[in-house]
Amino acid sequence: MTARHELTRNQALVFDALAKAESPLSAYTILDRLRDDGFRAPLQVYRALEKLLDYGMVHRLESLNAFVACAHPHCGEHGLIAFAICEKCGQVSEFSDTVIEQQVSDWTGRNGFKPSKTTVEIRGTCANCLNG
Amino acid sequence: MTARHELTRNQALVFDALAKAESPLSAYTILDRLRDDGFRAPLQVYRALEKLLDYGMVHRLESLNAFVACAHPHCGEHGLIAFAICEKCGQVSEFSDTVIEQQVSDWTGRNGFKPSKTTVEIRGTCANCLNG
DNA sequence: AACTGGTATGTTATCTTATTACATAAGTTG
DNA sequence: CAACTTATGTAATAAGATAACATACCAGTT
Structure with a gap:
């Protein structure tokens, strides 16, 4: 802790x-x-x-x-986080992606939109379950 | 229709x-x-x-x-869609972003994850409400 | 027309997720 | 201590979603 x-x-x-x-x-x-x-x-x-x-x-x-x-050792210190959620086994992989973050920031900048929280969730089947 | x-x-x-x-x-x-x-x-x-x-x-x-x-004239013919949701007025802007789509596809490819549906939602305040 | 399989409907009950309202306790600062 | 803020406990209820079961409708076929 x-x-x-x-x-x-x-x-x-x-x-x-x-x-x-x-x-x-x-x-x-x-x-x-x-x-x-x-x-x-x-x-x-x-x-x-x-x-x-x-x-x-x-x-x-x-x-x-x-x-x-949160999967990160020191939480709260990350930018945009994306999740890949396996619908078979329920496992969730967490990763941060600066390119997506940049795209989001581009769009909000262009459109005068002030973002507070961004959600990126990929639903699907993980490698493990695909091979099972 | x-x-x-x-x-x-x-x-x-x-x-x-x-x-x-x-x-x-x-x-x-x-x-x-x-x-x-x-x-x-x-x-x-x-x-x-x-x-x-x-x-x-x-x-x-x-x-x-x-x-x-769906905001698109011919629905169902689009790739990844992102939403910008204004928490003040409730309005939603829908846009598709091929770069984000590519990033998602890169990650899933690298990790052997088979995606079924991807959600991208930006919560915040729209330009209109910021100026109001 | 009668038979059959698939899709759509109607209805009730129930389950899951989340919040409101109100009372109490505990810690902090003047 | 008094005033204030933050955390807690509890009950009730609102909001979102699904299960189970019965019925109806619409092909295509015989």
């Missing part, structure tokens, strides 16, 4: 649940996994997620309504 | 509702707008949307859980 952000108990529990998971988790799945730690209501999860998203320690996968811990 | 796909009554109603709208509509908003046309249940909307998405006549905005009619 980096010391970049002091996490509260709930935030730490949610982050750990995501960090341990092999694939993205929905808020309700997180809730189920934290029952033993005293979690009873969705809001406890959503509130923690909100902060973690703020800190850049967790990403939201819009096309799945699910969440993943 | 193009003759590229014979739409059923329900599909035509849903498509028209989206085409008339100034901004993306949720499935339940579509349902409400079609009450007078006999729609009573969400499934009627979702089933129509499924087909329209198939035909490429409608796009789903993952970060909004909402739908828009």
